[in-house]
Amino acid sequence: MSRIATRFAALRKVNRAAFVAFVSGGDPDFDTGLAILRRLVEAGADILEIGISFTDPMADGPTIQAGGARALAAGMNTKRIFDLVRAFRVEDNDTPVVLMGYFNPIYRYGTARFATDARAAGVDGLITVDLPPEEEDELRGPAEGAGLDIVRLVAPTTDEERLPLLLERASGFVYYVSIVGITGTRSPSMVDVEYAIARLRRFTDLPVAVGFGINTAEQAGAVARVADGAVVGSALVHEIGVGGSDMLDRVSVLARTLAHGVAGARA
Amino acid sequence: MVQCDCATQGTNAMSPDTAANSYRLGPDEWGHFGLYGGRYVAETLMPLISEVGAAYRNAKNDPAFHEEMGYFHKHYTGRPSPLYFAERLTAYLGGAKIYFKRDELNHTGSHKINNCLGQILLARRMGKTRIIAETGAGQHGVAAATVCARFDLPCTVYMGAVDIDRQAPNVFRMRLLGAEVKAVESGSRTLKDALNEALRDWVAHVHDTFYIIGTAAGPAPYPEMVRDFQCVIGDEARAQIMEAEGRLPDTVVACIGGGSNAIGLFHPFLDDPDVRIVGVEAAGRGLETGAHAASLAGGCPGVLHGNRTYLLQNEDGQITDAHSISAGLDYPGIGPEHAWLKDMGRADYVSATDAEALEAFQLCTRLEGIIPALEPAHALAWVVRTAPNLPRDHILVMNMCGRGDKDVFSVSEALGINL
Numbered sequence: 001m002s003r004i005a006t007r008f009a010a011l012r013k014v015n016r017a018a019f020v021a022f023v024s025g026g027d028p029d030f031d032t033g034l035a036i037l038r039r040l041v042e043a044g045a046d047i048l049e050i051g052i053s054f055t056d057p058m059a060d061g062p063t064i065q066a067g068g069a070r071a072l073a074a075g076m077n078t079k080r081i082f083d084l085v086r087a088f089r090v091e092d093n094d095t096p097v098v099l100m101g102y103f104n105p106i107y108r109y110g111t112a113r114f115a116t117d118a119r120a121a122g123v124d125g126l127i128t129v130d131l132p133p134e135e136e137d138e139l140r141g142p143a144e145g146a147g148l149d150i151v152r153l154v155a156p157t158t159d160e161e162r163l164p165l166l167l168e169r170a171s172g173f174v175y176y177v178s179i180v181g182i183t184g185t186r187s188p189s190m191v192d193v194e195y196a197i198a199r200l201r202r203f204t205d206l207p208v209a210v211g212f213g214i215n216t217a218e219q220a221g222a223v224a225r226v227a228d229g230a231v232v233g234s235a236l237v238h239e240i241g242v243g244g245s246d247m248l249d250r251v252s253v254l255a256r257t258l259a260h261g262v263a264g265a266r267a
Numbered sequence: 268m269v270q271c272d273c274a275t276q277g278t279n280a281m282s283p284d285t286a287a288n289s290y291r292l293g294p295d296e297w298g299h300f301g302l303y304g305g306r307y308v309a310e311t312l313m314p315l316i317s318e319v320g321a322a323y324r325n326a327k328n329d330p331a332f333h334e335e336m337g338y339f340h341k342h343y344t345g346r347p348s349p350l351y352f353a354e355r356l357t358a359y360l361g362g363a364k365i366y367f368k369r370d371e372l373n374h375t376g377s378h379k380i381n382n383c384l385g386q387i388l389l390a391r392r393m394g395k396t397r398i399i400a401e402t403g404a405g406q407h408g409v410a411a412a413t414v415c416a417r418f419d420l421p422c423t424v425y426m427g428a429v430d431i432d433r434q435a436p437n438v439f440r441m442r443l444l445g446a447e448v449k450a451v452e453s454g455s456r457t458l459k460d461a462l463n464e465a466l467r468d469w470v471a472h473v474h475d476t477f478y479i480i481g482t483a484a485g486p487a488p489y490p491e492m493v494r495d496f497q498c499v500i501g502d503e504a505r506a507q508i509m510e511a512e513g514r515l516p517d518t519v520v521a522c523i524g525g526g527s528n529a530i531g532l533f534h535p536f537l538d539d540p541d542v543r544i545v546g547v548e549a550a551g552r553g554l555e556t557g558a559h560a561a562s563l564a565g566g567c568p569g570v571l572h573g574n575r576t577y578l579l580q581n582e583d584g585q586i587t588d589a590h591s592i593s594a595g596l597d598y599p600g601i602g603p604e605h606a607w608l609k610d611m612g613r614a615d616y617v618s619a620t621d622a623e624a625l626e627a628f629q630l631c632t633r634l635e636g637i638i639p640a641l642e643p644a645h646a647l648a649w650v651v652r653t654a655p656n657l658p659r660d661h662i663l664v665m666n667m668c669g670r671g672d673k674d675v676f677s678v679s680e681a682l683g684i685n686l
Contacts, residue, residue, distance in 0.1 A: 054584075054585065055585045056460075056571060056572075056586050057463075058309070058466045058467060059309040059311075059470065061467075062453060065453055065454075072585065077585075078584070102570075103570045104570045104571060104586075105583060105584035105585065106584070107569060107570055107584060108582065108583065109583075109584065129309050130307045130308055130309055130570065130573075131307060132306060132308070132310060132313050134297060134306060134313075135305050135306065135307055152310075153309065155309070155310045155311035155313075155314075156311070157311050157312075157313075157315065157473055158310060158313075159314060162313070166310070177310065177311060180474075181467075181470055181471035182470055186471075
């Protein structure tokens with residue numbers, strides 16, 4: 001069983017959702033970025049979602065774009081992202097790691113080489129924001145071959161005619177984009193999220209995580225009551241961006257608060 | 268940053284389609300021109316992109332849509348634009364017989380209005396109540412703001428903060444026309460970032476908003492749709508040269524940024540094997556300096572802004588900044604159909620530097636009394652370089668796709684003249 005499936009199965013047994021933490025890989029630099037990954041897990045993150053920075057992240061708001069720009073300025077690239085995951089895996093062989101990014105850096109790296117190197121580094125799944133199923137053949141083959149999960153984004157605009165196409169080859173979990181918009185800019189309506197998840201469950205048995213617009217422990221908790229995972233990115237990346245000598249501690253405190261929000265949701 | 272070297276990078280190379288009987292059949296059902304094009308957008312936009320595609324197919328087959336567009340072409344834009352024999356430039360260069368397709372005489376001063384008109388009529392058919400657009404030099408923004416004023420739709424134009432500083436008159440013009448101009452402060456704060464921001468706006472307002480993309484790029488159906496709306500240039504030129512010369516031209520030439528004016532001129536000639544097709548990219552300070560906007564000459568295939576095409580990027584697949592004296596060519600990508608035509612060898616893609624364009628700009632102004640925009644001044648630079656070596660019976664048609672009034676400040680600055 002993959003790390004992702006194992007983690008969701010374990011959480012299901014204790015009736016709680018996963019806290020999925022997103023940061024841009026190597027933000028603000030490689031070493032600090034590695035420390036942040038470890039702190040997030042210590043604070044209760046169940047799954048790590050690591051962003052591969054891109055100069056033109058069209059689905060992201062200003063906070064995550066700024067995080068990506070910091071990582072790029074610090075010399076991060078695809079190869080260094082793999083180095084980062086490999087370094088993280090030295091101490092942690094259980095926490096699932098999902099890479100999230102845009103297709104161009106993957107394409108330039110070479111899709112086959114990317115899938116092989118990602119797997120070798122200890123990556124478990126991929127979210128490619130701008131690669132819809134209609135265009136993904138050249139990545140899907142190598143990714144499936146390497147045993148990487150293909151995590152699909154499903155949006156509020158996705159209709160039932162399109163859902164089967166998205167879910168047909170999805171694996172790991174399904175990522176429901178809770179708002180019509182970019183990351184970190186709006187808060188979702190919980191009524192809508194609940195309705196959307198109920199609809200999704202009619203089409204798939206995969207766990208469903210919800211993200212894009214979850215910023216507080218309350219929101220994460222509300223999501224965790226109905227979904228299998230709550231993804232928080234912009235709020236964490238914002239703290240990293242504020243910086244300062246106590247940044248790591250502040251990120252830890254925030255992550256712990258979010259983790260408690262998720263863990264206590266169904267209590 | 269180090270530019271990528273296509274020869275050493277894995278590009279998952281697929282060969283382009285083998286030559287069909289026609290070069291005019293593309294794209295395929297999914298918007299691909301061989302390896303290029305497609306729909307690389309976030310899931311939130313996918314259903315909407317499909318909706319635009321379906322609405323466009325429907326409109327394309329509706330004579331009433333074409334009739335309405337024809338009416339506005341004639342009475343609002345001032346089409347057909349003339350095909351003008353540039354007699355003095357021809358005599359001066361002493362070779363090929365040079366014609367200008369005068370799309371700079373269109374309402375708003377460039378070919379951009381052809382596309383905006385088509386797209387806003389489509390937006391109205393779709394019942395959309397709000398328009399967004401991106402702009403670099405401001406020409407597309409002005410054209411979009413113009414049709415929005417005419418059809419009474421609110422318009423938001425995204426423009427890089429750097430470009431806003433460079434193009435103050437066009438910013439004011441858009442505001443006079445009632446558009447809201449939003450400064451884009453992210454990334455390199457130029458055209459590519461304006462496109463990102465417009466896409467982000469669109470993702471957040473999918474239900475009521477129509478995005479008028481300014482060039483023949485972006486996710487399908489835009490490259491095809493914008494090309495179709497710009498083909499009025501080539502269709503007219505073809506009929507006009509037949510009337511003037513009784514035969515097809517030997518060469519057609521146009522400048523290329525995203526490539527909408529060029530594909531509009533080229534497409535109707537693609538299946539005429541005796542017509543040489545030449546696209547002129549902006550070589551900026553010189554291809555060897557890295558400070559240029561020549562995606563085909565200096566870039567490699569990649570995925571940006573919803574389509575696969577040639578891009579200026581580094582070896583990590585990060586997009587690099589383009590440079591050109593012409594803000595309208597200052598874009599690190601190019602329309603996917605040009606990428607395909609390059610690989611197929613059907614069109615030749617060459618380049619002209621800032622300095623060559625400036626020379627040609629002045630020459631044309633003095634000899635023909637036509638102030639070209641800096642964009643077609645790049646095509647002119649190639650004409651100036653090439654025409655003397657061609658025989659006198661060689662007929663050359665160049666697209667004068669914009670007028671240069673907007674550029675007089677940039678040109679005076681480049682020439683070191685204080686206004």
